[in-house]
Amino acid sequence: MDIHNELKKAAREGFVRAVELRRIAASAGIDPASAERAALEAGIVPERYRRNGATISIEQQLKLLDSTAAVIGCGGLGGYVVEELARLGVGRITAIDPDVFEEHNLNRQLFSDEPSLGRPKVASAAARIALVNPAVKIVPLYERFTADSAERQLLGSAVVVDALDSVPVRRELAAACTRLGIPLVHGSIAGWFGQVAVQYPGESTLEELYAGYKGERGVEERLGNPAFTPAVVASLETAEACKIILGIESELRRRVLMIDLLAMSFETISLG
Amino acid sequence: MNDITVTVKLFATLREGRFDIRTMSFFPGATVADVVRILEIPEKEVSLILY
Structure with a gap:
């Protein structure tokens, strides 16, 4: 025909x-x-x-369709990022997360619901995206991101989106993106607060942001995360990922956007 | 030498019990570490880490 x-x-x-x-x-x-x-x-x-x-x-819609984005973490941030990338029309999304849904995820994680408790987060993501946009090929990886598996997990991606919940793993991810020459969109959240930055290959933005930090998790351990903060930060990350795929220079290159939803302030700090 | 005037902005939880923005005077040559010490911000909180 x-x-x-x-x-x-x-x-x-x-x-x-x-x-x-x-x-x-x-x-x-x-x-x-x-x-x-x-x-x-x-x-x-x-x-x-x-x-x-x-x-x-x-032309840009075609570019999105022919592009791959990798989302590392499929919880509070990652759920919204995967959903928005799929609705945007990004043709291939690699979703990586080793966890299953637990009851305390229900306050904020988009793909979680009561029937899905105990189910791998990436399985719910894949099922959801198949319903939303069948043109999107989602590759669910029910496994951890590790430096050793980075090449298999990330190679071919136009952009990697950080939706992790561990500072050491985030630093490994940033190093892997540099090694593989892939731009990284960083986002993190805690309570009313969040931050977003973009690291292009050859830059050390994440290392600078987390320099000297020795722990595993940040202030989120004390503050928790309400429903709205991951949605806001994930949307900002998706906007940056979209721009990177389309070849539009990010305004968050060598800068970090600090978000305070309590004071409703958005401030950008230059990293020099 | 005269004191220097610095605009200090604190973000997120560093504002708790302190302020969000304030103009302060410091001795010449003062560093960010001096600001942190004067504001009694624990060293481990200086690099604000979000989850």
Whole structure:
């Protein structure tokens, strides 16, 4: 079948609905991502991306579809990051987390619910994303990020998103990203507070931020995390990840954004 | 030499029992470590680590 002809027949005012894309993909024997790619290449926008509007051009939507993002941690931050990357249309998402959902995750972790308690977080993430956007290939890795496995886990990613809950592992991740030449979006949260930074290959931003720190976890151990802080910080991280994929320079390069939701202040500190 | 005027901003939990922003006078050559000492911020809290 002539896919482009079928897409043009199915399109309405430059947009094509998911049900039509599924029909065309099934008829042509291709996967949903290939159908989306064919549509975008023909200048037809899948209806699901209509409200990306002028913010994301067709060329950029194609770039997102053909890109891989790795999200390290699939809890408070990572759940929202995976969800937003998938809705944005990033074609391949590697989600890494060795944990299962526990009851104390329910106050903030997007993919957690009572039936999922005891289930691997990445399994819930994969199930959710399959429902949200079947064009997105999610690769759930029910395992820890380690320096030794970094190459297998991260290579091929356009960007890595830090959604970890351990300072030493975060530093290992930053070192691995430098070694592999992958930009890293860092985010961390505690209570009303959060911070976001971007580290490009060759930079030592994370080492500078956490210089001298000897412990495992930060002030979050005392402050905990309410529902809204991970959502805010994860969204900021996703915005930076989106820009990195699209080749837009991050304003958080060599800077750290300090977020205080109690004072409702956002301040950027230069790292020199 | 005259004292120097410094704007000190504290973030997150460092504000607890202190302030968020204040203009302070310090002796010439004062360092961030001096500010931390005068504000009685425990050394282990200086590198604020979020989770």
